[in-house]
Amino acid sequence: MNIILLGAPGAGKGTQAEKICEYLNIPTISTGNIIRAALKSGTEMGLKAKSFMDAGKLVPDDVVIGIIKERLAENDCQNGFILDGFPRTIPQAEALDAMGVQIDKVIDIEVPDENIVARMSGRRVCEKCGASYHLEYKKPSKDGVCDLCTGALVQRKDDHPDTVLSRLKVYHEETEPLKDYYQKQGKLAIVEGQEEIADTTALVLKELEV
Numbered sequence: 001m002n003i004i005l006l007g008a009p010g011a012g013k014g015t016q017a018e019k020i021c022e023y024l025n026i027p028t029i030s031t032g033n034i035i036r037a038a039l040k041s042g043t044e045m046g047l048k049a050k051s052f053m054d055a056g057k058l059v060p061d062d063v064v065i066g067i068i069k070e071r072l073a074e075n076d077c078q079n080g081f082i083l084d085g086f087p088r089t090i091p092q093a094e095a096l097d098a099m100g101v102q103i104d105k106v107i108d109i110e111v112p113d114e115n116i117v118a119r120m121s122g123r124r125v126c127e128k129c130g131a132s133y134h135l136e137y138k139k140p141s142k143d144g145v146c147d148l149c150t151g152a153l154v155q156r157k158d159d160h161p162d163t164v165l166s167r168l169k170v171y172h173e174e175t176e177p178l179k180d181y182y183q184k185q186g187k188l189a190i191v192e193g194q195e196e197i198a199d200t201t202a203l204v205l206k207e208l209e210v
């Protein structure tokens with residue numbers, strides 16, 4: 001199954017992608033993670049993306065479309081994939097259609113803006129492997145230490161409240177119109193994000209009929 005996860009920054013796309021992956025055994029493709037990895041290894045693309053990302057703006061369409069084209073051509077995408085964070089603009093969605101990629105379902109996770117700011121300030125990520133935690137909702141076994149690789153847990157630069165507000169503005173202006181785009185294609189399902197991660201997962205899996 002080819003799935004797109006839509007939703008505001010911090011709506012829980014990455015968290016739900018992990019869960020869907022456990023059920024369907026298909027890879028998650030997160031443009032955010034790919035860009036952060038490029039940044040960490042100091043590639044030209046990573047350096048180009050840094051200023052946009054740090055300011056809470058979108059990286060230019062041609063850069064992310066190029067990333068997705070390359071990634072979807074890899075063998076592990078043959079039996080399906082979950083797109084987390086792509087597309088984020090109408091031109092990105094049109095590029096995906098133009099590539100001939102068939103999308104089966106688009107799940108939009110809806111969370112009110114006021115809850116998003118609170119959630120993001122509690123998120124911590126492993127600086128080594130990128131695993132994501134929350135100070136309240138998804139605590140690591142040991143404070144400040146990643147359960148998976150013992151790396152240090154840090155706050156993402158773009159999770160500071162001011163940047164989160166910019167990201168939300170960009171989301172409403174550029175990404176939210178995608179709901180209408182996929183509604184017209186008959187592929188959109190809306191899931192209300194719940195307070196408990198597992199409750200959201202149950203609703204997502206119901207929409208995917210797995």
Ligand code: AP5
Nearest residue numbers: 009010011012013014015031032053058059085123134195
């Ligand atoms: P990206 O990394 O994709 O960030 P995002 O979409 O803003 O999404 P997040 O990863 O912040 O949130 P999420 O929805 O995955 O939430 P999560 O599950 O972590 O992109 C970063 C930047 O890269 C962009 O700003 C842009 O610059 C660039 N970029 C990436 N893709 C691009 C594209 N296609 N085009 C252009 N630029 C692009 O959850 C958040 C927190 O809440 C976690 O701590 C989690 O534990 C917690 N949580 C999750 N679910 C619940 C729940 N139900 N209850 C309570 N807490 C919960």
